[in-house]
Amino acid sequence: MTSQLKKEDSVGKVIVITSGKGGVGKTTSSAAIGAGLAKRGLKTVVIDFDVGLRNLDMIMGCERRVVYDFINVIQGEAKLKQALIRDKRVDTLYVLPTSQTRDKDALTQEGVEAVLNELREEFDYIICDSPAGIERGAQLAMYFADEAVVVTNPEVSSVRDSDRVLGLLNSKTKRAAEEGAEPIKAQVLLTRYDKARIEKGEMMTVEDVLEILAVPLLGIVPESPAVLKASNVGVPVVLDEPSAASQAYEDAVSRLIGEVVEMRVDGERKPGLLRRLFGRSA
Amino acid sequence: MPIQDADEREAQAPATSTSFQLRGKLFTAVTLLPEGGVPDAAFYAALDEQLQKTPQFFNNAPVILDLQSAPALARTEDLRRVVDLLRERKLSAFGVQNARPAQLAAAQEAGLISVTTGNDTPLRVPRSEKKGAAKPPPPKPGKIITTPVRSGQTIIADQGDLVVLAPVSSGAELVAAGNIHVYGRLRGRAMAGAYGDTRARIFCGKLEAELLAVAGLYRTSDSLEDALLGQGVQAFLDGNKLCVEALG
Numbered sequence: 001m002t003s004q005l006k007k008e009d010s011v012g013k014v015i016v017i018t019s020g021k022g023g024v025g026k027t028t029s030s031a032a033i034g035a036g037l038a039k040r041g042l043k044t045v046v047i048d049f050d051v052g053l054r055n056l057d058m059i060m061g062c063e064r065r066v067v068y069d070f071i072n073v074i075q076g077e078a079k080l081k082q083a084l085i086r087d088k089r090v091d092t093l094y095v096l097p098t099s100q101t102r103d104k105d106a107l108t109q110e111g112v113e114a115v116l117n118e119l120r121e122e123f124d125y126i127i128c129d130s131p132a133g134i135e136r137g138a139q140l141a142m143y144f145a146d147e148a149v150v151v152t153n154p155e156v157s158s159v160r161d162s163d164r165v166l167g168l169l170n171s172k173t174k175r176a177a178e179e180g181a182e183p184i185k186a187q188v189l190l191t192r193y194d195k196a197r198i199e200k201g202e203m204m205t206v207e208d209v210l211e212i213l214a215v216p217l218l219g220i221v222p223e224s225p226a227v228l229k230a231s232n233v234g235v236p237v238v239l240d241e242p243s244a245a246s247q248a249y250e251d252a253v254s255r256l257i258g259e260v261v262e263m264r265v266d267g268e269r270k271p272g273l274l275r276r277l278f279g280r281s282a
Numbered sequence: 283m284p285i286q287d288a289d290e291r292e293a294q295a296p297a298t299s300t301s302f303q304l305r306g307k308l309f310t311a312v313t314l315l316p317e318g319g320v321p322d323a324a325f326y327a328a329l330d331e332q333l334q335k336t337p338q339f340f341n342n343a344p345v346i347l348d349l350q351s352a353p354a355l356a357r358t359e360d361l362r363r364v365v366d367l368l369r370e371r372k373l374s375a376f377g378v379q380n381a382r383p384a385q386l387a388a389a390q391e392a393g394l395i396s397v398t399t400g401n402d403t404p405l406r407v408p409r410s411e412k413k414g415a416a417k418p419p420p421p422k423p424g425k426i427i428t429t430p431v432r433s434g435q436t437i438i439a440d441q442g443d444l445v446v447l448a449p450v451s452s453g454a455e456l457v458a459a460g461n462i463h464v465y466g467r468l469r470g471r472a473m474a475g476a477y478g479d480t481r482a483r484i485f486c487g488k489l490e491a492e493l494l495a496v497a498g499l500y501r502t503s504d505s506l507e508d509a510l511l512g513q514g515v516q517a518f519l520d521g522n523k524l525c526v527e528a529l530g
């Protein structure tokens with residue numbers, strides 16, 4: 001289908017980027033994690049499940065190259081290879097954009113499954129950018145996932161929604177429904193982390209968030225003007241100039257593929273923090 | 283998979299006919315006890331204040347009006363008005379309890395049904411009728427949960443005790459026929475003795491609960507003493523009072 005060979009022999013891994021709450025950084029994180037994996041030579045596709053909004057292709061800078069989309073493929077109006085857009089900067093990175101005109105009912109469970117199965121054969125990683133909410137669209141984005149990255153901002157409502165989503169991952173997904181299947185591996189990615197506001201007590205501390213969510217921490221992405229700047233020019237933040245945010249995403253990607261990297265808060269390594277935080281999670 | 287969804291509240295074996303199914307359904311209702319006569323502005327003001335404090339708990343809650351202390355609330359139009367004003371607050375009154383005969387007639391006229399609940403007539407789990415059963419019945423199995431109970435999840439132990447060895451999030455709900463034990467932090471709601479067992483108790487290692495209830499009598503977090511927060515506690519019924527005490 002695509003020229004680049006996938007690196008690993010086994011079937012690709014499906015990772016859903018989800019949160020419950022909107023505006024917390026799911027799409028930003030999907031683009032950054034997808035690009036980060038691809039930079040390491042892993043063949044990666046990022047799929048936009050947010051039907052009707054179409055943010056991902058803009059953040060990834062390919063909105064002017066969309067011909068066919070995810071919905072066309074599901075409805076049998078186009079072949080998968082016609083809809084996949086290859087990134088111009090990293091040749092192992094692909095985007096499967098969504099439709100701006102259809103509504104989310106155009107997604108069907110069978111259709112999603114068929115597309116994901118086809119992608120698993122070709123790609124090492126399949127990143128699903130989930131819409132906000134806990135309704136059908138979000139549930140379809142997580143249903144076939146092997147792993148989940150739960151994007152959370154350090155504030156009460158976001159943490160509460162993430163907790164809700166962790167419950168759905170454990171109950172409303174294929175791995176939850178199948179007898180004997182390993183549960184989805186879920187990790188929390190703390191984004192828009194603002195040290196000054198946390199010190200003032202306006203936002204929750206990392207410890208407080210993890211104490212409630214009780215899952216491992218994938219990374220801490222600081223609030224950074226570099227994110228907005230990168231998304232305005234359609235560049236995933238890890239492909240832009242180095243910044244505290246891009247470093248944080250690079251570290252998160254390393255942890256996602258199993259490397260052990262000390263936690264970094266606002267660009268500074270915090271030896272021991274990772275151990276301490278992992279120590280307390282289940 | 284130990285985590286269950288609210289759907290499990292439906293009874294297991296539906297009675298089937300050709301055209302429809304009947305399912306027993308279990309749910310929690312809020313009992314509202316107006317005092318004196320027709321509820322006045324002060325009553326609604328106090329209610330609104332309560333609703334603001336714990337909006338989650340009351341959102342679209344089914345409501346039973348307990349008329350025991352409101353003998354003068356006996357006219358159909360007054361009851362209709364109460365139902366309407368509750369509905370404006372997203373509370374759905376559907377029944378009355380402890381109604382005097384005249385009140386009951388007026389309530390039925392207003393579309394409210396007569397309900398007898400938990401404390402007044404505890405439901406007994408039907409015993410097997412078999413005679414001469416030599417052995418005592420085996421202990422009821424109960425349920426043990428080892429993974430976190432998340433916001434939006436409900437875990438129900440239809441029989442026996444519910445034991446949770448993990449944190450229970452705010453917005454999560456535990457329901458048990460018998461006792462509830464939570465060894466992690468309890469931030470959600472716990473309802474023990476859900477079928478009317480007034481001897482049931484709740485034990486938890488760290489109290490931060492939104493609501494504790496035994497056999498239908500409940501206390502929300504704002505009515506718990508601050509000194510108990512974060513403590514190991516037990517909750518139990520002493521007559522008509524739900525007591526919450528520090529453990530040990």
Ligand SMILES: Nc1ncnc2c1ncn2[C@@H]1O[C@H](COP(=O)(O)OP(=O)(O)O)[C@@H](O)[C@H]1O
Nearest residue numbers: 022023024025026027028192222223224227228
């Ligand atoms: N680390 C960050 N620092 C600053 N702004 C951020 C950061 N992460 C996300 N944003 C901004 O927040 C907004 C919402 O992000 P987005 O990724 O679209 O969220 P979602 O997909 O969860 O709705 C965007 O304007 C984005 O630029």
Ligand SMILES: [Mg+2]
Nearest residue numbers: 026027050055
């Ligand atoms: Mg988005």
